[in-house]
Amino acid sequence: MNLLKKNKLVIIILLVIAVSVGAIYAYAMQAPTKIESKKVDFTGTSDQLFLKILEDPAAWQDKIVVISGKVTSLDDKGILLSASIYCQLKDTTVLKKINPTNDISLKGRIIGYDDLLEELKLDQCIIQ
Amino acid sequence: MKKILLLAFLFLSVSIVAQKYYTKTGKTQFKASVEAFEPVEATNNSTTAIINVNSGEIASLLFVKAFNFRVALMQEHFNENYMDSSTFPKATFKGTIVGFNLSEISDTKKYILNGILTVRGIEKEIETFAVFSKKEDKLLMQASFEVQTADFKIKIPKIVRNKIAGTITISLAYEFIEKK
Numbered sequence: 676m677n678l679l680k681k682n683k684l685v686i687i688i689l690l691v692i693a694v695s696v697g698a699i700y701a702y703a704m705q706a707p708t709k710i711e712s713k714k715v716d717f718t719g720t721s722d723q724l725f726l727k728i729l730e731d732p733a734a735w736q737d738k739i740v741v742i743s744g745k746v747t748s749l750d751d752k753g754i755l756l757s758a759s760i761y762c763q764l765k766d767t768t769v770l771k772k773i774n775p776t777n778d779i780s781l782k783g784r785i786i787g788y789d790d791l792l793e794e795l796k797l798d799q800c801i802i803q
Numbered sequence: 804m805k806k807i808l809l810l811a812f813l814f815l816s817v818s819i820v821a822q823k824y825y826t827k828t829g830k831t832q833f834k835a836s837v838e839a840f841e842p843v844e845a846t847n848n849s850t851t852a853i854i855n856v857n858s859g860e861i862a863s864l865l866f867v868k869a870f871n872f873r874v875a876l877m878q879e880h881f882n883e884n885y886m887d888s889s890t891f892p893k894a895t896f897k898g899t900i901v902g903f904n905l906s907e908i909s910d911t912k913k914y915i916l917n918g919i920l921t922v923r924g925i926e927k928e929i930e931t932f933a934v935f936s937k938k939e940d941k942l943l944m945q946a947s948f949e950v951q952t953a954d955f956k957i958k959i960p961k962i963v964r965n966k967i968a969g970t971i972t973i974s975l976a977y978e979f980i981e982k983k
Contacts, residue, residue, distance in 0.1 A: 733892070763848070
């Protein structure tokens with residue numbers, strides 16, 4: 676009887692350890708948060724955002740924005756908005772559905788102001 | 804006389820207009836993995852690079868925060884502890900492709916690439932090979948080189964030192980298109 680109790684205790688302790696190790700591993704190995712579920716820091720037109728960026732580029736790193744604007748050009752990876760913001764798409768298959776004459780609204784992450792091409796760069800963009 | 808001058812001037816201005824190729828979505832990858840541990844590697848798919856095909860000069864720029872890791876925690880540590888990406892958001896490279904000649908690139912052509920890599924505000928001279936090829940109207944470039952974490956004063960805490968390699972392999976794959 677006493678031996679059985681002891682065994683039970685050991686099993687319970689082992690279980691607790693296994694579960695907590697599993698939980699820690701799952702936490703440590705989490706994939707980065709998807710853009711779809713990230714909180715939006717700014718909503719507006721592409722021109723409004725561009726002006727804000729020029730004021731203080733450092734403050735806007737890694738911020739999530741929803742912007743709308745006119746499509747200037749398309750390439751096989753993304754869209755150039757208002758000739759000043761390059762939006763790299765998360766899923767490039769949507770490119771076929773884009774009508775370049777219409778205005779477009781998309782959610783993306785600011786990665787920084789590219790002073791080689793003088794464009795603001797966004798990545799992980801999804802069409803809204 | 805005036806006509807000759809005018810002609811000479813015309814020729815000059817033609818040769819001054821540099822032909823450039825660029826990419827906004829170049830792939831830059833780094834690996835600092837140690838065997839038997841979780842791989843320490845990430846890819847940046849948003850590297851900007853410009854080549855002046857007349858002179859062979861090349862300039863590129865990437866944002867450190869745009870390196871994508873498989874594991875969120877690793878990405879956080881990379882940005883906050885090792886790269887200080889809020890203070891040093893960019894890494895840049897400025898250099899020359901020695902003897903670059905666009906017209907001789909058809910299948911693949913290897914050139915020496917040298918220049919200055921700036922990471923965390925610290926400059927380091929790089930010399931490596933770059934392989935160029937053409938695919939339709941695109942100019943492709945591939946290169947890889949090694950740097951040390953110590954070159955850029957990146958401190959790796961003792962507790963993870965055996966999981967992160969001190970020698971980092973950086974590989975580049977850029978698809979340039981002509982700038983019009």
